[in-house]
Amino acid sequence: MNQDSWLSCEKTAVLQGGFLLANRLCQPASLSALQKEDWSKVGHPILQAVREICGQERGSCLSSVRWKKKIICVLWSKLLGRESEEDMEIGWRENPFFSLQNSLPDINRTVMFELVKLKGFSQIYAQLLLCLPSSHLSSELEKLVQHITRNSTEEDVCVLLEVWWELWKGRGGRQEDDLDKVFTNQWTRLTNTTGLSPHAAKRFKSNPDTPTSPPSTTDVLSILFHALEEMKEHLSTSDLCYHALSNCFNSLYTSHLIDQAIILPAEVQLQSLTSTVTVRKRHAGIEKFDLVQVISEAHSDLKAAHTPSQFKPCGMTLRQALQTVSQLTQAWEKRGLLEMTDGGDPSVLALCLKSCLARVLESLEELSMSETMDEGERQTLNNVQSTFRGLFGTLSFPDTESNAGEMAHIVVAIINHRLEGFQDFTMLFATELSWSLSVEEWISCLERNKNAFQRKDIVMKLVSTLIAKCQIDTEEVEHFRKLKDIIVNIFAELPLAEKNTTLAEMLTCSKKGLQGSLPQAVTEGFSEELNMAFNCIIQGGAAQNNLNLAVAAIARVAFQNPEATLRRCCNLAVVNHGAHSLLSKILQQLSGLRGGAPGCTEGTGSSAGSLLCSCLQDTAMTKLSSAKEEDQFLHFLVALMQPSISESGQSFLHPEEVVCAFVLPHLSPSGSSTCSLELCLRLLHSAFSLDFQDASPHWVMNCSPFPLLCVLCQLLNESCRCWELPAEGAPRHLSMESKVLLVTVLTALGKVVGREVASAPNTWSRALFWLYNKVEALDWTVRFYLKVVWGDHFKNEVPSSLLAVCELPEQEWSGLKLSQYGQGTGLLAWMECCAVSDAVQETMLTSLALDQHRPDDVNMFSKGLLVAVTQTLPWCTVAEWGRLLRAMRELLRSGRLHVPYSLEYVDFLPLLDLRAFSCELRLSVLLLRVLQLLCGSSCKDWLPGQGWAHVGRLYASAMREVIDSLRGNLSQSSSNKDPKEERAATTTASQEVLFVLSQLFCHVQHVQMMMPGGQCESLFLCALEILTHYEAVLAAHPSSSSHLETENTRHFFTTITDNLDSAEMKAVLHQKIAQLSSTG
Secondary structure: OOHHHOOOHHHHHHHHHHHHHHHHHOOOOOHHHOOHHHHHHHOHHHHHHHHHHHHOOOOOHHHHHHHHHHHHHHHHHHHHHHHOOOOHHHHHHHOOOHHHHOOOOOOOHHHHHHHHHHOOOHHHHHHHHOOOOHHHHHHHHHHHHHHHOOOOOHHHHHHHHHHHHHHHHOOOOOOOOHHHHHHHHHHHHHHHHHOOOOOHHHHOOOOOOOOOOOOOOOOHHHHHHHHHHHHHHHOOOHHHHHHHHHHHHHHHHHHHHOOOOOOOOHHHHHHHHHHHHHHHHHHHOOOOOOHHHHHHHHHHHHHHOOOOOOOOOOOOOHHHHHHHHHHHHHHHHHOOOOOOOOOOOOOHHHHHHHHHHHHHHHHHHHHHOOOOOOHHHHHHHHHHHHHHHHHHHHOOOOOOOOOHHHHHHHHHHHHHOOOOOOHHHHHHHHOHHHHOOOHHHHHHHHHHOHHHHOOHHHHHHHHHHHHHHHHHOOOOHHHHHHHHHHHHHHHHOOOHHHHHHHHHHHHHHOOOHHHHOOOOOOOOOHHHHHHHHHHHHHHHOOOHHHHHHHHHHHHHHHHHOHHHHHHHHHHHHHHOOOHHHHHHHHHHOOHHHOOOOOOEOOOOOOEOOOHHHHHHHHHHHHHOOOHHHHHHHHHHHHHHHOEOOOOOOOEOOOHHHHHHHHHHHHHOOOOOOOOOHHHHHHHHHHHHHOOOOOOOOOHHHHOOHHHHHHHHHHHHHHHHHOOOOOOOOOOOOOOHHHHHHHHHHHHHHHHHHHHHHHHOHHHHHHHHHHHHHHHOOOOOOHHHHHHHHHHHHOOEEEEHHHHOOEOOOOOOEEEEOOOOOOOOOHHHHHHHHHHHOHHHHHHHHHHEOOOOOOHHHHHHHHHHHHHHHHHHHHHOOHHHHHHHHHHHHHHHHHOOOOOOOOOOOOOOOOOOOOHHHHHHHHHHHHHHHHHHHHOOOOOOOOOOHHHHHHHHHHHHHHHHHHHHHHHHHHHHOOOOOOHHHHHHHHHHHHHHHHHHHHHHHHHHHHHHHHOOOOOOHHHHHHHHHHHHHHHHHHHHOHHHOOHHHHHHHHHHHHHHHOOOOOHHHHHHHHHHHHHHHHHO
């Protein structure tokens, strides 16, 4: 360490000169053998040098205190080095004070102690004592006591009392400075390297006339009490006695009577501080009065008096301590030192004594109630209580009155200077004390110290104070507007978690926030701020830094008016393209705007009052004017329902709220039409798709699940009329696309409710029977979707005609007599069952009653199946149609379905092996026959244009499945190892594939021509796709078709295509066919 950083050369010379001169005055002795009685003869040069060094720092108290501490550190380090016989070779390297302390003559502790006493260094000495380990602290304290108890004066008593109380205050929140650290390191180094014990110095006879001391104790309390007993005759003023007794009572209280810190309310602290400040100001005078210093010291004293002491008693019991203090009190009472003159103005020390004595008496009163105390202890306690009560009686001066204005100014000083514990007073300043200052003073302090009030509870108290002031005084609009802006700025600086807590509390007060509670003149300009906040957000984008700024901006305006902010969020999320994503991310971080708990109002199924839901409902009523806006609204809701990473998996908008607010009211027949049926189903599907709790009960059980199931089943029942034109004024119209979504939602809901029913069947038995009775009148296929809900409670109920074609167990299946399912409709019911689900389809295939050994039965079954497929196809969804195709494939493969393949599109018999493609060819012919029947005169009026387009899409999807199967067969044909055999096999397979593709093309074109209107886009695209595959096979296998064969095929395809009605489709297909012929 650079020694120049500790002492300048000039001040070093002054200090060295003072000590050398004092040492010369001691001759023929030296300062190392100085006696206390001789200090007055030689100490003047030292005092003069210290006064000159510490007095040169004009206007800098901190620097002056620092120099005082430096001097004590140097002297103490010199004493310690001498006592421990420090090695000079080590000292000059490791001792930062080495050069200075070795330029001074040898000294003893008398020099240091007298300097501490006469220059008022007691506080500094105590601070350095606190840097030592407890055993060394006790040892050093004993040495001080030995010095001051010999030939004592009042100045010695003052040193004892000042050091005592400084030790009891401890560090008091004071940070350890660099001098403390250097001193501690120096002490540790010397005691560790030399083995210096706490009492080693006693072996060094620095003071020859020092009397033999009693055995040392490490009990600081005992040391101090015994010292005061020895010096009690040297106290000659009331203030000294008050000081001594205050120390005694506070030490006794904090060492014996409390075991944890007592947290005083801010009001009590402020009352005590104000009393102390008032009395000190009265005694000191305004010129010498430093308000900040007085408050700081008073607060430190107050804290020390209510905090358990770090010095735990080990040599003095409570009884001994009480007796000692009682004896001291009686001794000074006899001398008249504890009497106050009538009408006398109490000093600060008298106030302190009265306060700590009251605490001790209260604790002793509680102690006297103890049943474990023996008779001797109880008698002693009674005696000391009597003495202390007498003392308390002599201190019966009235408490110092403090007006609210004085308190307010003290709190202003505490907050302005950030004195210790200032946080305790900010709440008082924000509430009660706001009325004790002028509006200008109060607002000015608040504005200067905004960061001191950055706490959520204080912000809400400031809001309450502002509202109250606005109600009482209507003239201070400008001040209140400024105050409102300050409060908003304080809120804006809160951490995000505290912002959310504050927003949630604000919502409980008013959904309009500050705007709902303040006069319009005070909140003027909010609309412009709201517009600017959202404009900046939309323009700024969703980068992380921008997102953080956006969250802060939305929180700021939401604090002023949550409802207006949420309403603007909802509107922008719908009308501004892409804004829903950014706004949902913002809201997910502002959980305080969630509002009420999710749920449905019993009996109505509506939302339980969430402000966000209310704003979303208003948006749905006024802004959803197009499919694009409806999509954005849906995506916004889905984003808000997503579990938030920053909120422990909790979503901003719970699915339960969405279902209660936007699904249940609009699915019921009597509900309003704010949300379309399709939107309701999409919302319900999105809610079930979220990865939420698996724990029971599921959130949907709070959303009237059984009525919801019933309504969904009713909708599904109506889907069989999806191709009927809706009557004027009809409540709803379910499209085929909606039916797909409806089946998905009904299946998901059924699984969830089924799990809950299975876990507690007795709880839900009545609801199950209610649901069963409600859906009894619906189409029998609908009830299959509820099988997962009621499990084994009810059988599968099907038309009786189905039981004639299937062998189903009676314990699981029962027949229904339905008028529309008469004789010969069993296969229709069988096909409808195959379309319901994979599981039911598997049951139908395995239970089909068909004797394949009887050709007539197979023929009849095949013809009946053709009719059944015709009746079922138009009302199938894509998934249901896929199940029917799988069922037909399985029947073809198993030989139960007979479909002869006719050569109506073949001029010459091909010399090919088509057995590998028999299933594809027969399935294509079967579908052709189905479409021929469906497009015939008896059925052509079944469907509107949308229905025929749907049939075309289903047929095209079936053809694409066949094409994919063909491509698979072609790739499998090249598995021979011999290259020649492989080429031959591939050529043959490609010829077969080309033949099958040509047949498929003809079938598709045939269907295209039969379809009403003849312009089915799906079939047109399917035909193009077949030609593309045909062209690809020709390109990959040129030898599979000769030029003549290719030319004949082109002519054949062109002739068939000429029959189409649409000129545009015809032209495109002709062009594609022309490209096909040039390939060959």
